[in-house]
Amino acid sequence: MSLSQRLKQSSGPHPPSPPGSGGPPPPPTDLESYQKLKSTLHSAIVEKLDLDTINRLSPTELRDEIANLLGQIVADRNLPLNRREREQMVQELLDEILGLGPLEALLHDPSVSDILVNTSGTIYVERFGRLELTNFRFRDNDHLLQTINRIVARVGRRVDETSPMVDARLHDGSRVNAIIPPLAVDGPILSIRRFGGKPLRIADMIIFESLTEPMVRFLEGAVKAKLNILISGGTGTGKTTMLNALSSFIPSTERIITIEDAAELQLQQPHVVRLETRPPNVEGKGEIIARDLVRNSLRMRPDRIIVGEIRSTEVLDMLQAMNTGHEGSMATIHANAPRDALNRMAAMVGLTGITMSEQVMSQTVSRALDLIVQLQRGTDGKRRCVSICEVTGAEGTVIQLQEIFTFQQRGVGGDGKVIGEFSATGTRPRCMERFERAGMTLDPAVFRATGRR
Numbered sequence: 001m002s003l004s005q006r007l008k009q010s011s012g013p014h015p016p017s018p019p020g021s022g023g024p025p026p027p028p029t030d031l032e033s034y035q036k037l038k039s040t041l042h043s044a045i046v047e048k049l050d051l052d053t054i055n056r057l058s059p060t061e062l063r064d065e066i067a068n069l070l071g072q073i074v075a076d077r078n079l080p081l082n083r084r085e086r087e088q089m090v091q092e093l094l095d096e097i098l099g100l101g102p103l104e105a106l107l108h109d110p111s112v113s114d115i116l117v118n119t120s121g122t123i124y125v126e127r128f129g130r131l132e133l134t135n136f137r138f139r140d141n142d143h144l145l146q147t148i149n150r151i152v153a154r155v156g157r158r159v160d161e162t163s164p165m166v167d168a169r170l171h172d173g174s175r176v177n178a179i180i181p182p183l184a185v186d187g188p189i190l191s192i193r194r195f196g197g198k199p200l201r202i203a204d205m206i207i208f209e210s211l212t213e214p215m216v217r218f219l220e221g222a223v224k225a226k227l228n229i230l231i232s233g234g235t236g237t238g239k240t241t242m243l244n245a246l247s248s249f250i251p252s253t254e255r256i257i258t259i260e261d262a263a264e265l266q267l268q269q270p271h272v273v274r275l276e277t278r279p280p281n282v283e284g285k286g287e288i289i290a291r292d293l294v295r296n297s298l299r300m301r302p303d304r305i306i307v308g309e310i311r312s313t314e315v316l317d318m319l320q321a322m323n324t325g326h327e328g329s330m331a332t333i334h335a336n337a338p339r340d341a342l343n344r345m346a347a348m349v350g351l352t353g354i355t356m357s358e359q360v361m362s363q364t365v366s367r368a369l370d371l372i373v374q375l376q377r378g379t380d381g382k383r384r385c386v387s388i389c390e391v392t393g394a395e396g397t398v399i400q401l402q403e404i405f406t407f408q409q410r411g412v413g414g415d416g417k418v419i420g421e422f423s424a425t426g427t428r429p430r431c432m433e434r435f436e437r438a439g440m441t442l443d444p445a446v447f448r449a450t451g452r453r
Helices: 003-009 030-048 051-056 059-077 083-098 103-107 141-154 202-207 213-224 239-249 290-297 314-323 338-351 358-368 432-437
Strands: 112-118 123-127 130-133 165-169 175-179 189-193 229-233 256-260 272-276 304-307 330-334 371-377 383-395 398-412 418-424
Touching: 030 059, 030 083, 059 083, 103 112, 103 123, 141 165, 141 175, 141 189, 202 213, 202 239, 213 229, 213 239, 213 371, 213 383, 213 398, 229 239, 229 338, 239 330, 239 371, 256 290, 272 290, 290 304, 290 314, 304 314, 314 338, 314 358, 330 338, 338 358, 338 371, 338 398, 358 383, 358 398
Parallel strands: 229 330, 229 371, 256 272, 256 304, 304 330
Antiparallel strands: 112 123, 112 189, 123 130, 165 175, 175 189, 371 383, 383 398, 398 418
């Protein structure tokens, strides 16, 4: 028998409910009945629990306390909940009181990489590169807005009609973006880009066929030889994951300063300084942009500067830092190809308002950057390093690139998987001289033009 049918049968006379708590509402459908019942029980339990009790008890003790309270309320109201439904209700009420409600189960699912909430009744997730609709939902848009406010308040930010867009992060580093009415016409929209507590390592990326061992050996040498690396790719291609993985090759003796809009990098070195931008306050004042942090970081004696993403005028200060002794710096940028990444950087330099000829701009960029790592997400959802290019200089206004490694796609199989191979182009990089000066040696066979399917 369905829950709605059982609720109908139990809607006759029963012991009076506690004042202000109300009885079970009419059940039009199972899902709506369950949501309304949970809302009613949530209000009743919150009335019985005080803030001191929530703060004093451990999660286990709090769970037992909520289970006992729920049992009393169910017995008093003669609600037809079986044991499984009671356990599920206890867990969901715990999520409501201590966590993020319906999102908690998705946040604990390691296969979920993105959570996309399109108003209260529609929640999509991305698993293994593909979107799928879930059965989870919020009670209403007010419930979703409460959850958004709880997220942004933890990092000292706000979202309201005067500031209807906000970027934030969860405790595990996952990136959060929320936009609410009047900008979001149908209701609050919440997007969570997962970045779990155990980020992917280079070894994991080899297993997942995101790149090959020769490519890893070359990138490891590049990081240790202090080459400046730009990681390029579209949305969801794994730029931050690659940046985090490459940073593991940085020696533990160096001082690293990271600059991000929402701090999500998880570097393992002992000497890491994490900086984060700040949005303006209610009066529109107090904003700290990435360019301010890049400038300030130059006064903090960094060995390496890592910028989570280059988006605007901070590009000029980053290029100047790379050109004035801060070697080994890394950053990411949104672009679909290495040449597009260079064009985007040139366009961002123009936003600074500094007059600079195209030739001088090309020389500045070519002298600052050494490598461009291009990432791409295939039609099968798999993220791959499709190109590693070396910046060899500039001729006039054209920056010269030579590709060291590439991924050649041959087609798509019947199961939807991309068919292709990683291969070296056979070109020996000019940066090998810097490898040798840094005491790094690579077998010339790494650059031999052989493919791996």
